[in-house]
Amino acid sequence: MSRPVFRSAEERVRPARLDRDRGLVEAARRDPANFDALYRKYLAQVYSFALYELRDHHAAEDATERVFMRALTGLPRFEERADAFARADESTDVPGDASTFRVWLFRIARNVVANERRRDRRRPVAPLERAAGLASTDDSFETAAAREAGRAAWQAVARLPEDRRRAVILRFVDEMSTAEIAEVLGRSEGAVRVLLHRALRSVAAELRGGLS
8 A cells, every 4th residue: 555645845835936027017918008117127138138249339229129119019929937937847957938028028139139140230339348448537547457357358258159148148237047047048057057157167268368
């Protein structure tokens, strides 16, 4: 006679993971004018992602507007599957069929940026690295040195392979978790951790080489 299997209290009451933007999404579905709340919430994050990818202010602005236009028109088709994050099989580390509004929005951003990079129709403006490296006349030596170090680091990030560069931007600019990055990039969490580790190791090696 088989013995009954009792689940722990933690397993029995494990709460479902909810999309933090559910209320805003539902409001925008009822009235598209309410989409402005989602737009304002994620505008800076999407723009930062596009800017670090394209390294051109005008191209990043255009890409950002296209991202939100696609999100607005596609909102009726968005399906929340936030609880799939919690149900993912951690033993296999395979990404689940998860989707929050934020993950869905950055999937759109990834596609828009990829199309923009393929078209390569950038306006002639100063590169992001040059703008980030400009020091004002009242900068102290320490401030100027820190600015130069930051510029060198992001130049190194820009030279990374595409998948590693995007993982770094999503993690350290948009402050996404590895689970969210995995869903945006269509990778497992383990693969994202490897991408980040290799990216940071490459950047550190390049910076050490520049100092030697």
